[in-house]
Every structure is written in structure tokens, then in C-alpha cells.
Amino acid sequence: MKKFLLATILTTAALAAAGCGGLTNTDWATQLPDAGSSGAGDELQAALDRYAGALVSKDRDGFLSVIDAENTDFTSRQDVLFSNLQAVPFQEYSITITSRSDAGGGTVLVKVNIAYTLAGSFSELPDPERAAYHMVRKEDGWKLSGDASEQALGKKRATGLEDFGPVIVTEGEHVIVLSHPAQAGISAEARDLSDSAYPRLTDTLPGLELPKVPIRIFGGMGQIEQSYPGGWQEWTGGASRPLGSTAGQGGEIIIDAGTFRETASYGTGYNGRMLAHELTHVALFPEQGSRTPPFLVEGLADYVAGIEPVVLLREKMRSGETFSPTLSDLYQPSGFSTLLSTEAATLAYEEADLAVEYLVITYGNEAVLDLLREFRKRSGEEIDQGQLVDEVFREVLGVGWSDFEDAWRDYVLRG
Ligand SMILES: [Zn+2]
Numbered sequence: 001m002k003k004f005l006l007a008t009i010l011t012t013a014a015l016a017a018a019g020c021g022g023l024t025n026t027d028w029a030t031q032l033p034d035a036g037s038s039g040a041g042d043e044l045q046a047a048l049d050r051y052a053g054a055l056v057s058k059d060r061d062g063f064l065s066v067i068d069a070e071n072t073d074f075t076s077r078q079d080v081l082f083s084n085l086q087a088v089p090f091q092e093y094s095i096t097i098t099s100r101s102d103a104g105g106g107t108v109l110v111k112v113n114i115a116y117t118l119a120g121s122f123s124e125l126p127d128p129e130r131a132a133y134h135m136v137r138k139e140d141g142w143k144l145s146g147d148a149s150e151q152a153l154g155k156k157r158a159t160g161l162e163d164f165g166p167v168i169v170t171e172g173e174h175v176i177v178l179s180h181p182a183q184a185g186i187s188a189e190a191r192d193l194s195d196s197a198y199p200r201l202t203d204t205l206p207g208l209e210l211p212k213v214p215i216r217i218f219g220g221m222g223q224i225e226q227s228y229p230g231g232w233q234e235w236t237g238g239a240s241r242p243l244g245s246t247a248g249q250g251g252e253i254i255i256d257a258g259t260f261r262e263t264a265s266y267g268t269g270y271n272g273r274m275l276a277h278e279l280t281h282v283a284l285f286p287e288q289g290s291r292t293p294p295f296l297v298e299g300l301a302d303y304v305a306g307i308e309p310v311v312l313l314r315e316k317m318r319s320g321e322t323f324s325p326t327l328s329d330l331y332q333p334s335g336f337s338t339l340l341s342t343e344a345a346t347l348a349y350e351e352a353d354l355a356v357e358y359l360v361i362t363y364g365n366e367a368v369l370d371l372l373r374e375f376r377k378r379s380g381e382e383i384d385q386g387q388l389v390d391e392v393f394r395e396v397l398g399v400g401w402s403d404f405e406d407a408w409r410d411y412v413l414r415g
Contacts, residue, residue, distance in 0.1 A: 044110055044135055045097050047142040052093040055116075058086060068136050068145035078144070084162040087169045088178065089119040096128070107136045109148050114157075120212040121176055122250030126243035131157040159226040161216055174198040174210065174279075175253075179217035183257045189264065190215055190255060190275060197276035197305070201283060204304050204365055208283040214252040215275075221256055228254070237263050238274045240281040247286035253278045269306075276305035287372040289379030291388060293331035296375075298349060299356030300368060307357060310415065312343070313350035317412055327351050327405055331389045358411045363397055370396045 047066045054063035063082050067075050093116040100110045113128035132152035136145040149157040161167050161178055168184060170177040172191035179187045194215065202209060218224045231241070237259035242251045253275070263270045280301040288297060316323040325348050329335055339345045359368050374392045381388060390401040397404065 048095040052095045055093045056090045068143035071145050084166045091117040091119040124248030126249050129158045176212045177215045183217045193272040194275045217255045240278040242285040251282035251285045273305040277301040280304040289376035291379045292375040294336045295330035295352035299352035302353045303356045307353045310350045
């Protein structure tokens, strides 16, 4: 039952790796002949601004007016893309040229950063994705004439939901669900489950209010792997990832429709807990630092979702059996990404769950947030993780790590 909790959060490091890399193009430094004058650069950017603006305002004619009509193949693919994105309520869509070079024959290659926000959702543009276009000058201005991402960046541009068909939007009070028509039922269910989970999140973590959190529902694992290549170690139905490092950039939840259907059939509130767990992750992203003990984060996400009965850990403790991981293993930043068996994962979550439950009952839920904030503040310190944990616990709770661990063990045994 705890299997979904293995859902791996894409780390910011993984995001950075996904957003860059590939081949370097040594010709790239070539500047346009007229790069020194402001003209061409501004005009290229202006054409991309019209393209992006038309996506926001749903102006198909305006959108197609900046596509090179002579490239019929590219034009028809862009036309499909526009249709697929028609229902998506973009607040802002940004395409910014980062560099450009003469590609010969009157065409120019532009490398761009692409990012957008959704109306009612996080207000700051997320970390951008990189792409590249061919552009060509026509009598009435510059036109996009082809995708040059593979050529210029050494890899295809990141795939999105819109590449797999029309995107439908199912808005709730607290989430905005993007999916395909075949997943309309699941989208409504994910919306309702998220909306009903939200009050428990804000009750438990006062002050951590979220705008509408985007939920992307993919039709299958193949689509997810194409959209987030190498991003997931294991798939268990739902996961969350930060969209940048600031609270304003926020995060999103990603769901595999196939697994969601399967877990819905358990009929035990599994999907509701999964969504509450992932929503909590999105709320906690800005509170986390590189040294934050992951048991605090996973435990809090479970606490908001509703902790299930702890059986295995209690058995092991009562029988005096040694077990792995220990709670100390789980304050290491990599503590949850190195769990190798289902038993280890079950134990890890049971330990985290009861650690947070004990913290909340004994010190109040604010104390758990205070711990997270103190760890974030001290994330740059070059001291041993054990020493850092001990010092932060002393500072925030007034007890050192080993006293805390003893008290936690007593709490587990009492239960
Ligand atoms: Zn989690």
C-alpha cells in the first residue's frame, strides 16, 4: 500500500540536466552580419513575441501569420499544435532568444528559452526549456520556418502533453488539471480528490497556501518517459516536481492514467492520499534545502495525506531485530533515493510518518516547519550532516538528535 510513496520527486539537479546537455555546436558563435545593428535581433524577437502572444490570446490567424507558409509540413504541424493548446489558459507565454546565427540561404537559427504560466496558477515563469527555430525573412517580416532544436541543441525539444493530442482542462478550486479527452473521467476525479485534500494541507501547514497547482495526466508511461526522459526512477502512479527554485515558480503533479485507474480500483482512498501527498510536496518545495532531512518532508506529506497503521516497524522494534534504514539513515539527503527493497521503503515511510506524528503531537506542526526552515537556512554549511541535524534539533526543539531518536523509539513502541 505504501508503494506510491516511492514516487520519486524530480530533483532540481535532474531538471537542470534535462534542460541542457546534448552536443555543443561550435558554429554557434557565428553572428549575423548585421548583429551589431539593433534591427534584425529585435525583428526576430518581435516575430516570436507575436507567435507567443497569439497562443495566449488564442488568435489562430495571428499565430499562423508568423509561420512560413511555404514550409507546408511545418505549417500544418504548427496548426495542429495550436489546436492542441487551444483550451490551455496561458497567463503568459515567453519565448526569448538566447543566441542566433546565420544559417545560410537567407535563414537564421535562433536558440530560445520557452516558458509559460497558467491563469490562476503560479505567477512566475518556470525554469525555461530550450529550443531552437529556423527563421526566414519574408516581405512582411520574419517567419518561423522549422524546428531546429535537434540541430542546434543536439536533442529534440522536450515533449509535452500537447504533442500527444488535444489538451483538455479541468479546473478545480485548487488545481488545474491538464489531460487528453480520453482521460476526462480521471481528470474530474483527480480534481475532486485534490480539492478535498487541500484544506487538510492548509490546516496542517498554515501559511503555505498555494495557487492552483497544475496536474498533468498522461495517457501512459511511454508519454511520461518521452516528456521527462530519465526523470523517474520508479513509477507508482503520481509524482511531483518543482518548476523552479522559488515559491512563485511552484511545482506540478504528474499522473499516469493507467496506474491511476488501477489504484482507484483498490477503493481505499489511495488516490486521494496520493494527491494529498504530492500536493504537500509542491507546498514544501520552497521550504526545502539541499541538507533537509528527507524523513521530515516525506513524513509531513504522509501526515497531511493521513498516516496508515504502522505495523512492520513496530514488529521489528519489539522483536529487537536490527533494521535498515534507521531514522539516522533517513536524515541523509539521499536517504529516500537509495531504498532498494519494498521492505526498506515500507520501513522508511513508517519511520518518517511516526517521526513527524511525534513531532507534531509533542512540539506542534509549526515546529516541523521551523525545522525545515532552519535546515534550509543552513544548507550551505560545510559540516557533517549528523552534526548539522543535532545542532538544528537543539536549536529548534531544545533536544539533540540522540535524545530525539530515543523519544521517537519510545513513541513507536508505545503505539
Ligand atoms: Zn513523497
